[in-house]
Amino acid sequence: MLLCDIGNTSYHFLDDERSFKESVGTFNPQNIQEKVYYISVNHAVNAEIANLVNWIDISSLINRERYYETMGIDRIAAVEAVENAIVVDAGSAVTVDAVKEGVYMGGFIYPGMKAMQKSYKDISPALDYSFNFELNLDKMPKNSQDAISYGYLKTLYTEVMLHNLPVILTGGDAKVFAKIFKEADVDERLVFKGMKKILQKADRC
Ligand SMILES: Nc1ncnc2c1ncn2[C@@H]1O[C@H](COP(=O)(O)OP(=O)(O)O)[C@@H](O)[C@H]1O
Numbered sequence: 001m002l003l004c005d006i007g008n009t010s011y012h013f014l015d016d017e018r019s020f021k022e023s024v025g026t027f028n029p030q031n032i033q034e035k036v037y038y039i040s041v042n043h044a045v046n047a048e049i050a051n052l053v054n055w056i057d058i059s060s061l062i063n064r065e066r067y068y069e070t071m072g073i074d075r076i077a078a079v080e081a082v083e084n085a086i087v088v089d090a091g092s093a094v095t096v097d098a099v100k101e102g103v104y105m106g107g108f109i110y111p112g113m114k115a116m117q118k119s120y121k122d123i124s125p126a127l128d129y130s131f132n133f134e135l136n137l138d139k140m141p142k143n144s145q146d147a148i149s150y151g152y153l154k155t156l157y158t159e160v161m162l163h164n165l166p167v168i169l170t171g172g173d174a175k176v177f178a179k180i181f182k183e184a185d186v187d188e189r190l191v192f193k194g195m196k197k198i199l200q201k202a203d204r205c
């Protein structure tokens with residue numbers, strides 16, 4: 001079975017056990033001939049694949065009663081995969097969603113690392129650094145690179161840890177953020193786990 005999670009930067013495919021990514025900027029979905037079950041938060045790509053009969057949008061299979069109407073389908077799929085965790089999906093945006101004993105508690109949206117680095121750079125060339133993921137979050141910074149790194153990362157870290165839930169990291173930047181969330185599990189296929197559960201519940205696989 002071919003699954004695809006389409007975000008604002010990547011098509012993320014799972015072909016049975018093989019996972020691979022294509023850029024939304026260059027990949028042509030018409031290159032896929034076989035049936036592909038997908039979810040997408042990418043409005044431009046949605047328009048492109050609307051008429052491709054082999055691309056099957058599974059979002060209509062989800063019981064959305066416990067979610068809010070405009071909630072990203074990628075976030076819903078990740079939440080469907082967990083019982084008791086706080087999911088940090090680090091991609092174009094960083095999304096954080098808390099699930100306690102199977103109950104969705106809510107979540108928030110934070111700028112992705114690439115977007116945030118650009119934001120700092122656009123303020124001033126003096127802030128043109130890549131984030132230092134090795135920094136000590138227990139010490140107030142005394143250099144410019146750590147000043148922006150701490151500003152971006154400590155805020156997110158503190159908020160996530162407040163919820164006292166096991167942290168699961170997913171998304172393209174999961175491995176980088178794992179340097180900050182040292183206790184986290186990294187599961188780059190979490191969204192696919194949720195998609196499979198959605199298909200099973202709807203008896204579609
Ligand atoms: N211009 C960009 N904007 C956002 N992410 C980018 C960009 N260029 C490269 N990336 C990288 O692409 C990945 C986006 O995360 P991913 O979860 O794959 O995508 P999506 O947000 O589409 O789900 C990250 O590793 C990020 O660092």
Ligand SMILES: CC(C)(COP(=O)(O)O)[C@@H](O)C(=O)NCCC(=O)O
Nearest residue numbers: 007008009041070071072091092093
């Ligand atoms: C926040 C997102 C853009 C994250 O998408 P991604 O980083 O995977 O590209 C996506 O979950 C989305 O479009 N959400 C809709 C708004 C909401 O969830 O409230």
Ligand SMILES: [K+]
Nearest residue numbers: 089091093095
């Ligand atoms: K994301």
